[in-house]
Amino acid sequence: MTTKKEQRLRRARQTRIRIATQGVPRLTVNRSNLHIYATVLSGDGARVLASASTAEADVRKALGGAGKGATVGAATDVGKRIAERAKAAGVEKVAFDRAGFAYHGRVKALADAAREAGLQF
Template sequence: MGLSKTERRQRIRRRIRKVSFGTSTKPRLSVFRSNKEIYVQLIDDTKGVSLAAASSRDKDFSSLKGTKSEIATQVGKAIAEKAQKIGIETVAFDRGGNLYHGRVKSLAEGAREAGLKF
C-alpha cells in the first residue's frame, strides 16, 4: 500500500530540512501553505528564533483582492522588504514539503523580484 498524501508530504519535508539550515547571516525562509492562507518566516536555526514573518492574514493584505497566487506574490515581496530592513540579502529556501508550483512558486518569485537571493 502506498503512502497517503500527508505521509508523502512529511517525508519530503524531512528530506528538505536535512539540507536546509538557517544562520543569522543566511536564515531559512520557511513557507507554510494552508488551503486559504500562506505564511512565511525567516528563521535562524542556530539560535532557534524567528527574525521576520509575513502572511496573507496580515492587515496589509486584508484589503487585497485577487487570486491566492497573486496574494502570495505580494507576501513574498513583503518578506523580502522586511529582510532587507534587518540587513539580510540571501536566504535558504524551505518549501515545507510543498511542490514548487502555484502559490509557493509565486511567493518565491515575488521575494526574488523584491531583491532576495536564494
C-alpha cells in the same frame, strides 16, 4: 499506507536536513486552503527574523476581504513583503524551504516575488 500530509512532511524533513548544513537563514513557506505564510528563520532555526502572511489585517484589506488569500496574486504580495522585512532585518541571502510543497503555483509565485524584491536564494 501513508497520508498525503505524512508524505509532504517526509519531503520537508529531507530538505531541512540539507539546509541545516548550509548555516544560512531559511525562508520557509506554509500554505493552507485560505492563506499562505512565509517566515525567515535564523540559521540555527531558533529565532524568527521576519514573517509575512495573507492572514495579516492590512494584507486582507488590500486583497479585498477575508478568504482572498489563496491566490497567486496574494502569494506575490506576501513574497514582496517578506523580502522587504528580511532585508530590514539585515538578511540578504536565504535558503528556500518549500516545506514539501510542490514548487508550483502559489509557492513559486511567492519565491519569484521575493527574488525580484532583492532576496537571494
